[in-house]
Amino acid sequence: xxxxxxxxFAPSPTGHLHIGSARTALFNWLHARHHGGTFVLRVEDxxxxxxxxxxxxxxxxxxxxxxxxxxxxxxxxxxYGPYFQSxxxxxxxxxxxxxxxxxxxxxxxxxxxxFRMPDEPVTINDLICGSQTINLKEQSAxxxxxxxxxxxxxNPDLVIRRADGSYIFHFVNVVDDIDMKITxxxxxxxxLSNTPKHAALFEALGAPLPVFAHIPLNLxxxxxxxxxxxxxxxxxxxxxxxxLSSAVCNYIALxxxxxxxxxxxxxxxxxxxxxxxxxxxxxxxRFDFKKCLWLNGEHLRRLxxxxxxxxxxxxxxxxxxxxxxxxxxxxxQLIRQRAETLEQIPPGIAPIFEDQIxxxxxxLAKISGRENIIDVLQGLHDSFSATxxxxxxxxxxxxxxxxxxxxxxxxxxxxxPCRIATTGKAGGPDLMPLLVLIGxxxxxxxxxxxxxxxNSSS
Ligand code: GLU
Numbered sequence: 026x027x028x029x030x031x032x033x034f035a036p037s038p039t040g041h042l043h044i045g046s047a048r049t050a051l052f053n054w055l056h057a058r059h060h061g062g063t064f065v066l067r068v069e070d071x072x073x074x075x076x077x078x079x080x081x082x083x084x085x086x087x088x089x090x091x092x093x094x095x096x097x098x099x100x101x102x103x104x105y106g107p108y109f110q111s112x113x114x115x116x117x118x119x120x121x122x123x124x125x126x127x128x129x130x131x132x133x134x135x136x137x138x139x140f141r142m143p144d145e146p147v148t149i150n151d152l153i154c155g156s157q158t159i160n161l162k163e164q165s166a167x168x169x170x171x172x173x174x175x176x177x178x179x180n181p182d183l184v185i186r187r188a189d190g191s192y193i194f195h196f197v198n199v200v201d202d203i204d205m206k207i208t209x210x211x212x213x214x215x216x217l218s219n220t221p222k223h224a225a226l227f228e229a230l231g232a233p234l235p236v237f238a239h240i241p242l243n244l245x246x247x248x249x250x251x252x253x254x255x256x257x258x259x260x261x262x263x264x265x266x267x268x269l270s271s272a273v274c275n276y277i278a279l280x281x282x283x284x285x286x287x288x289x290x291x292x293x294x295x296x297x298x299x300x301x302x303x304x305x306x307x308x309x310x311r312f313d314f315k316k317c318l319w320l321n322g323e324h325l326r327r328l329x330x331x332x333x334x335x336x337x338x339x340x341x342x343x344x345x346x347x348x349x350x351x352x353x354x355x356x357x358q359l360i361r362q363r364a365e366t367l368e369q370i371p372p373g374i375a376p377i378f379e380d381q382i383x384x385x386x387x388x389l390a391k392i393s394g395r396e397n398i399i400d401v402l403q404g405l406h407d408s409f410s411a412t413x414x415x416x417x418x419x420x421x422x423x424x425x426x427x428x429x430x431x432x433x434x435x436x437x438x439x440x441x442p443c444r445i446a447t448t449g450k451a452g453g454p455d456l457m458p459l460l461v462l463i464g465x466x467x468x469x470x471x472x473x474x475x476x477x478x479x480n481s482s483s
Pocket of ligand 1: 034035036037069198211212213216
């Protein structure tokens with residue numbers, strides 16, 4: 026039987042949950058879930074000066090929102106805890122003693138503990154980036170001396186513990202991967218150059234190497250390096266802007282991974298089924314916010330009605346739309362044909378629920394100069410008020426057609442004025458069902474209001 030898969034996500038809590046880190050977490054989570062393995066969350070909080078509680082909370086809640094549940098880690102515990110590096114000093118001391126006993130490290134003149142770098146070049150086989158060989162001794166053969174203003178021979182041996190007793194990232198990272206029995210280290214390519222050092226430490230500690238898979242960078246759309254402030258960089262923004270976590274997972278997965286066919290829309294369950302480390306691309310990915318919006322729209326359209334209401338509720342409450350209004354389910358069905366985010370839902374359906382609408386001046390400018398505009402609006406008003414066939418999509422359409430014929434215009438010429446008069450906007454969901462939901466009386470009142478407004482301004 027093969028060793029059960031154990032992956033880990035090891036964030037340093039020094040900022041929000043960045044999309045690049047979320048992608049690292051997702052690939053680890055998917056790999057563990059796909060193989061029925063264990064996904065570990067380990068918080069690398071040894072840098073006391075830069076860690077914040079707010080950052081830790083944002084990372085944990087971001088992962089929870091994305092649906093990446095961890096089997097071991099903060100809040101849930103596990104066999105190999107504690108899962109905060111700041112609480113693992115005794116464990117690090119134990120591994121350090123092992124290195125000392127094997128003669129693989131020493132204290133230098135400044136009191137720091139150094140790991141003796143191997144004389145031989147170290148080779149690692151990265152699953153994505155291929156084989157990497159580095160001579161760790163040569164790599165750091167010199168260092169710049171500021172006082173002497175020249176390169177001087179450097180001590181090539183890696184500091185693993187500072188003179189003040191605190192441990193260095195490389196050491197604790199490797200110790201934890203050994204101690205937590207991690208089988209696959211899947212992380213950003215920025216760590217690739219460190220990996221030979223890590224491999225040397227694994228060897229010195231008598232531990233087998235895990236599989237390394239370094240994921241290429243994720244860049245901005247223009248190819249520049251993504252920074253914290255760029256659009257789409259923080260998971261919190263997606264939550265606030267009304268993205269669905271399933272769509273964000275789908276989007277993040279496609280940033281650097283592709284399935285073997287052209288399919289693009291996946292639920293988390295489908296991702297788990299399909300994900301394979303061999304599908305990770307070797308080239309850098311580029312962020313594409315439009316694609317993320319499109320995917321979110323596709324996921325919105327796939328939600329069942331109850332789920333849709335549940336997800337939209339906080340956004341509806343924000344805009345004071347009554348959740349018990351009979352028209353709400355139909356309004357949600359209608360708006361989701363066009364909406365790309367939950368945030369777009371309330372403004373899209375507001376004309377159905379609000380007593381007064383505001384007319385968008387840019388929308389109005391599109392029609393106010395038309396010479397027959399009053400005739401069009403008055404014609405629609407008269408026709409709608411006299412309709413004998415009830416107030417439904419068919420009857421409304423028939424009245425619009427009849428008005429167009431009377432005025433010798435094409436039906437299309439009536440649609441925009443009708444939409445602007447009744448919703449205040451130039452765009453939105455399908456007009457006929459929208460008018461049904463707004464209701465006959467309100468439609469008539471709004472047509473009259475716009476006629477009065479245009480008459481008084483001409
Ligand atoms: N704490 C490291 C980081 O946030 C993780 C390194 C790793 O995954 O091995 O970059």
